[in-house]
Amino acid sequence: MPPAPELISPRSPRVSAARRLAKRNFRGKERLFLAEGPQAVREAAAHEAGGPPTLVELFATVEAAERYADIVGEARTGGARIHLADEQVIEDISTTVTPQGLVGICRFLDTPFEEILEARPRLVAVLANVRDPGNAGTVLRCADAAGAEAVVLTDASVDLYNPKAVRASVGSLFHLPVAVGVPVEQAVAGLKEAGVRILAADGAGTDDLDDELDKGTMGGPTAWVFGNEAWGLPEETRALADAVVRVPIHGKAESLNLATAAAVCLYASARAQRASGGCRSVTES
Numbered sequence: 181m182p183p184a185p186e187l188i189s190p191r192s193p194r195v196s197a198a199r200r201l202a203k204r205n206f207r208g209k210e211r212l213f214l215a216e217g218p219q220a221v222r223e224a225a226a227h228e229a230g231g232p233p234t235l236v237e238l239f240a241t242v243e244a245a246e247r248y249a250d251i252v253g254e255a256r257t258g259g260a261r262i263h264l265a266d267e268q269v270i271e272d273i274s275t276t277v278t279p280q281g282l283v284g285i286c287r288f289l290d291t292p293f294e295e296i297l298e299a300r301p302r303l304v305a306v307l308a309n310v311r312d313p314g315n316a317g318t319v320l321r322c323a324d325a326a327g328a329e330a331v332v333l334t335d336a337s338v339d340l341y342n343p344k345a346v347r348a349s350v351g352s353l354f355h356l357p358v359a360v361g362v363p364v365e366q367a368v369a370g371l372k373e374a375g376v377r378i379l380a381a382d383g384a385g386t387d388d389l390d391d392e393l394d395k396g397t398m399g400g401p402t403a404w405v406f407g408n409e410a411w412g413l414p415e416e417t418r419a420l421a422d423a424v425v426r427v428p429i430h431g432k433a434e435s436l437n438l439a440t441a442a443a444v445c446l447y448a449s450a451r452a453q454r455a456s457g458g459c460r461s462v463t464e465s
Contacts (some may be wrong), residue, residue, distance in 0.1 A: 192460040233287075301374075315438045340353070
């Protein structure tokens, strides 16, 4: 017979503390955030932060604890406190319409911008004025898939730990360094000093992505700057870039959404860098 749930009442102090993390001010105060669903919890449990474990607590229904016994076991081995809870408790903590029975509480894991620069990255995504958390999380996922070494969220962008952003990253939040709260001017200046070419992605760009690939200019270390989906990048941000590049529209579509354009740009750079003669690191010629 499975064990009885340990946390019956949604009014439990532990449940109340977890529920508050849906709000940004509480996340910032506690430096903790929610990771929902088996994929996010699995990645959180496996994440090595070089210090205290990333996954602090795990709430699970009895059914989910049995179905995802490997995840719960890894979380327990890593030092996370495990709470068995009824479905009402999980629904009360979760920010999704249909919770999957697992909700983790994780420590903040953003990386200081200086550490990203010291690592001499080859491919970076800079999110400037990206306000939609779903877009931010999806671009982070695209950057991870394309092999980027880092993501930078400027001080005008959405909270990295917004539950929707965490869900949209589908675990990629735990895979690569992410700096937050960096003024776009500081981000661009630091990356340029580190030998990284800055490309601003904009539908009205003067340079065409296909032309950039044909010219062979994309094999070196590159940072793509992505703006707000509704109004793009302001002129002052475009002026900071080495080039303003548009993704060509060969069909009749009016435009591409932010995440799709980011995937195209990041994969174009990744392919150029991996081609014969492409720059594998800043220190290589």
